[in-house]
Amino acid sequence: MGRVCGTQCHRVTNHTHRVVACIRQDDGVTDRFPDEPAPESAAGRASEHPAEPAAAAEPELEPIVERAAEGPIEAPVSDPAEMRAHYRAEGLDESSLAAHPMDQFARWFHQAAQAAVQGMIYEPNAMIVSTADADGHPSSRTVLLKQYDEHGFVFYTNYDSRKARELAVNPHAALLFPWHPMARQVIVTGTARRTGRDETAAYFRTRPHGSQLGAWASAQSSVIRSRTELDVAYDELSTRYPAGTQVPVPPHWGGFRIAPETVEFWQGRENRLHDRLRYVAEPDGTWRVERLSP
């Protein structure tokens, strides 16, 4: 067993059951990531909850992390009304924001990626994509962000899937990055466009062989009779395209790029007085930032 906090802690474990964060249950305060470098306050926290040295040399990202070795997982609280985490992160201030939301996203994404290295977050590029059909009925699902730049956020999927069919009739979409261990979320609204075939093909070539076959085998979102149907389809494809051979890019598969219209950066703070700063695209191509009440 590694080091543990001096205070009463509920230990948060990652998928390997390593303890990655401490939630103090005596006063309901969770030690979380600061937003930007804040050496003096970081030092203050470190003296309360001594942490392991961060793997990468980025002092602003040294969280209060307990890296105890494998130990028993504490009894879970199963009543959601009893589940309370209180955030004590450093604030997100207008003056610290990047001029462009994608640059601000890059900062936070980099920090989330570092948190993943430290075991605090699993798949920081997982995001929830919400779409709606022509009648306004919404649907959501998780996908993986595969690229981002000044033009937007890219994910890949089946163009016959429910999400793709909805985007075909209603290109408005919302994205949500749920970086809970950092007491952060990023919420994007925008418009979806398919990526070009060259861009799709370039990404498809980087996928593992099995994932390439999977893109062919699955008629995503359609009802199938059994698991066997899927496995048989995959086996036939792997006979046709053995490992090492080139799998063609499925015509029904490709990317969507969500061009942002608003991007909200949400930082959880004490007493539920969270910071919410939202970039809004102006018609002239500039961005306005507004603060939202939590």
Ligand SMILES: Cc1cc2nc3c(=O)[nH]c(=O)nc-3n(C[C@H](O)[C@H](O)[C@H](O)COP(=O)(O)O)c2cc1C
């Ligand atoms: C962590 C995670 C990552 C996923 N990534 C993708 C992805 O990148 N593309 C995709 O089409 N589906 C992905 N899925 C599956 C989707 O959540 C969803 O089941 C699928 O796209 C069908 O959605 P739809 O029927 O609403 O269109 C992922 C699921 C999880 C849990």
